[in-house]
Amino acid sequence: MADTECSTVKTTCPYCGVGCGISVSKDTEAGFKISGDMAHPANKGLLCSKGAALADTLGRKGRLLAPEINRKSVEWETALNKIATGFQEIIDIYGPDAVAFYVSGQLLTEDYYVANKLMKGFIGAANIDTNSRLCMSSSVAGHKRAFGSDTVPGCYEDLELADLVVLTGSNAAWCHPVLYQRLVAAKTTRPNMKVIVIDPRQTATSDCADLHLPIKPGTDAVLFNGLLTHLKKQQKFDDHFTNKFCDGLDATVATAEATAPNVEFVANVCCLDAKDVLEFYAYFEKTEKAMTLYSQGINQSSSGTDKVNSILNCHLVTGRIGRPGMGPFSLTGQPNAMGGREVGGLANQLAAHMEIDNSDHRELVQKFWQSPTIACKPGLAAVDLFDAVYAGDVKAIWIMGTNPAVSMPNNSRVRQALKKCKMVVVSDCEQNTDTADFADVLLPALAWGEKDGTVTNSERRISRQRPFVPAPRNAKPDWWIISEVAKRLGHVSAFKYQSSAEIFREHALLSGHQNNATRDFDISSLSTLTQSEYDDLAPIQWPVTDEQPKGTARLLGTGAFFTPGKKAVLVPVSPQPPEHLPTPEYPLILNTGRIRDQWHTMTRTGKSGILSAHRPEPYAEIHPIDAKLSKIRDRELITLETLWGKMVARATISPYQKQGSIFVPIHWNDQYASNGLVDALVSPATDPISKQPEFKYTPVAIRRFATTWKAFVLSRTHINFCDKANAATYWVSARANNSWRYEIAGEQHYDNKSELVRNLFPKSIFDNSWLEFEDVARGNYRGAQIVDDQLIKCIFISNLSDLPARDWLQTLFSEPAISSENRACLLSGLPPKNQKDTGPLICACFGVGAKTIIDAIENKQLATTDQIGEALFAGTNCGSCLPEITSILSNTASA
Incomplete structure (x- = not known):
């Protein structure tokens, strides 16, 4: 294990799949200083806003610090025995398929490996799936259909070498910011580089684009089939490459020509200008060094696998793959989604990129593990898994490092499933999450900064996560927790791990076991690492073999594919519409995704005041025409409703949104908002091949959310507005520096707002420390509490008029004592003339x-x-x- 007392620790960011290197040093004043690792190849010293704010998230407030059974603290022995006994009883009565693991791209590879080994090799079922199913499984399936393996062929350097970069279904400026900045820097250095952005919205990523194609949602496969047709007409196929290294050319081209015969047809279907489509096609046609970067806008679809293959087809027929500056590139969502795929974290995989439905692979893995059994059929993918929990077929589930009560589509059904489940185990570092509320057993896992292991980023680069803060006494590594349960299930000898390095060596050894270049994933030359060599392991791209001991930047460029015929397979793609289309009742299209400064369900980023300031509450981005038709004004609250659920959000009217579509971020949950769960609205439709849910296309209706008053509260201490539901029917909380910010609103009418305030706050604060002003006629109220010259809380209420800005008022909570000048201006909400309001x-x-x-x-x-x-x-x-x-x-x- 790395020395947690050393002056600087090199580790890896726990957020997106870029996999940025981080240098952590001790700062006596602020705890720890976080900076980008200049030597890490992924980011070269750059960090995004989330990475830069990691020091804000290291505190132990809110941490789960001891095992709990039914919310009562217990010893580890008691909790582990409870899990093992409960699982064994269910297996004995109902069989191994009655239990399941739901794991996470937040786990380290070593954790993932042990969980997969226990479930598939010793419990003997494949019911282990991961939240990576929600973001990357269509890419996995597309790769495997085309290449015979889940191979990402290129690397980040290719972005800087390409002459054309196409970003499709990716707001990389917000979701993969460091990689986006590498692209911007390359374009600045080489102005002739062209960037094309394909996205229904005009996002921050469009800022660097030479051409933006605001495509109609759901029509991506038509656009890329049209590109294939165009390349055929212009005789731009690489005949040598396709003849020698590809199968399925004629059928694939025939399908493309039938479904996207010409530019005008494509433009009409995709609601694009024909000259823009032709410009895109011409750029791709004439530019050999072309890259296509794609992410969730492609993957999260009921036909996501086909969309992936429509992109891969265009690169294969031109031979633009696996060589410098060219190729398709999947931008991975999570920090270790790739590592999870390496160890078989999806329900349809075995470890080391082997397949459950391959009997030779099953035999190989079982003999290597010396396990009593091996899963012989794919397990349940995420949506199907929780449906099985709901139906009672899965009676015990162990959830590790993820929050499905927030992140799963149709999550009201997921919550019902967890409530009905006979046994729910949750491993997490946070005590209070939406999912933890359903747990029979809660287990305190290590958090980032305490973990020791590896992760793999989007370019197949394995990097170390190293500990630099002492772990809480009762928190344990996930691999240790899983191993201890495995031992109590009777599998002592197979789970006697003493360190993450020991697990990594076994993982690496399996990757090369009877491989003989038949599988893409091979890190066998790392299987003999000593503990010190593991501690010092530098970032390296797989494969890492005796022939390539320093790693491999690119794959597939020489035509060495992993299909039975050793050739790439061109896949005919017949574009399919989304499973659920708009109706008169639900006329608009809901699109969900990330925002710049938050991550997933905010269990980490929500702790940072600086990250919560940019977008402090759930919002719905609406085109002006759609807003006008729905009689919705900017910044007012609205209700969004689909066949599956409802939520409330703040309307943001934007011409950058495509008409007919609405964008809503995914991050808010019951810890931070009264009704902000966007995934309660999302259709549970999935891709038939990848089983990935359709997060980008759900028919939705919007209407005004009528309230009689609105307010904001700033407070030095946390306020639980869940307890004030009768008074505040809408609330959102956000951390700020040294304070909390709340946006609240209510439906109940109050003649005097002072009555409302007394329903919201404890009676004890209304003494000489409370200042207030009320204009009953206009429905305005302002109040504040000052104790020992410190501002403790303030509230501003209005019926109709706009409330003052929050920014200056929030700065007052950072002052050790409020000045007489600021005190005099406090209830006006405006700074003194000699002070500047910094603004949002x-x-x-x-x-x-x-x-x-x-x-x-x-x-x-x-x-x-x-x-x-x-x-x-x-x-x-x-x-x-x-x-x-x-x-x-x-x-x-x-x-």
Whole structure:
């Protein structure tokens, strides 16, 4: 294990699949200093806003610090025996298929390996699936159909070598910011590089695009079939490559020509301008060094696998794969989604990229593990798994490092399933999550900064996560927890692991066992690492073999595929519409995704005040015409409803949204909002091959959410508005620096808002420390509590008029004592004349607000983002805020 007392620890970021290296050093004042690792090949010292704010998330407040049974603390021995006994009883009565694991791309590879080994080799069922099913399984399935293996052929360097980069279904500027900044830097260095963005929305990623194609949702396969047809007409196929290394050419081309015969047809189906489609096709036709980067906009579809293959087809027929500056590239969602795939974390896989439905692979893995059995058929994928829990077929489930009560589609049914389940075990580092509320047994796992193991990023690069903070006494590694349960199930000898290094060596040894270059994943030359060599392991791309001991940057460029015939398979793609289409009752299309400064269900990023400031509450981005038709105004609350559920969000009217579509972020949950679960709305439709859910296309209706008053509260301490449901029917909480921020609203009418305030706060605060002002006629109220010259909380309420900005008021909670000048202005909500309101946060890395940027532009005559960066540092770290800064520049110049 790494020395947790050393001055600097090199580790890996726990967020997206870019896999950025991080340097952590001890800071006596602030705890730990987080910076980008200049030597890590993935990020070369860059960090996004989330990575830069990791130090904010290291505190133990809210941590699960002891095992719990029915929310009562117990000893580890008691909890482990409870799990083993419960699982064994269910297996004895109902068979191994009655138990399941649901794991996570947040787990380290070593954790994943042990969980998969226990379930498939010793329990003997394949009911282990992962939340990576929700983000990357269509890419996995597409790779396997085309290449015979789940192989990502390229590497990040290719972005900087390409002459054309196509981003489709990816808002990389917000979701993979460091990789996006590498692209922007390459384009700045080589202005002739072309970037094309294909996305229904005009996102921050479009900022660097030479061409943006606002495609009709769900029509991606038509667009890429059209590209294939165009390449055929222009005689741009690489005949040598297709003849020697590809099968299925004629059928694939015939299907493309039948479903996308010409540019005009494609433009009509995809609701694009024909000249823009032709421009895209012409760029791809003429540019050998072309890359296509794709992510959830492609994968999260009921025909996601076909969409992936429509992209792969275009690269295969032109031979643009596995060589510098070219190829298809899947942008992985989670930090270890790739590592999970390596060890068989999906229900249809075995470890080391072997297959359950391959009898030779089953025999090989079983003999290697010396296990009493081996799963002989694929297990249940995520949506089917929770359906089986709901139906009572799965009677025990162990959830590790993920929050399916928030993240699964149709999650009201998931919650019903967990409530009905005979035994629910949850391993997590947080005590209170939406999923933990359903747990019979809660197990305290290690968090980032305490874990010791490996992860694999989007370019197949294995990196170490190293511990640098002492673990809480009762928190344990996930691999240890799983192994202890395995021992109590009678499998002592197979799970006698003493370290993550020991597990890694076994994992590496299996990858090369009877491989003989028949499988793509092979890290066998790492199987003899000593503990110190494992501790010092530098980032390296697999395969790592005796022939390639320093790793491998690119694969498949020489035509060495892993299908039975050793050739790539071109897959005929017949474009399919989404499973559920808009109706008069649900006329719009719901699209979900991430925002810039939050991650998944906010269990980590929600702890950072700086990350919560950029988008502090759930919102729905709506095109102006759709808003007008629905009689919705900007910034008012709305209800969104589908066949599966409802939620409430703040309307954000934007011309950058495609008409007919609505975008809603995925992150909010019951810990942070009264009714902010967007996945309660999402259709449970899945791709028939990959079983990946359709998060990008659910028919939805919107309407105003009628309230009689609205308010915000700023408080030095947390307030539980769940207990105030009768008074506040809508609430959202967000951390701020040294305070909490709440947006609240209610339906009940109050003649006097002071009565409302007394329903919201304890009676004990209404003494001489409470200041208040009320305008009964206008329905306005302002109140504040000051104790020992410190601002403790304040509330601003209004019936109709706009409330004051929150930004200046929030700064008062950072003051050790409120000045008389600020105290005099407090209830006005406006700063004194000699103070500046910084405005809404724009740059999270350096805490720079919009008004600060506007003032600098006007007073210093700044004309470029570089000048703003030089003056304020804004935009000079991760660059995620640069599109917003550009917009501010443009608007200020226009004004």
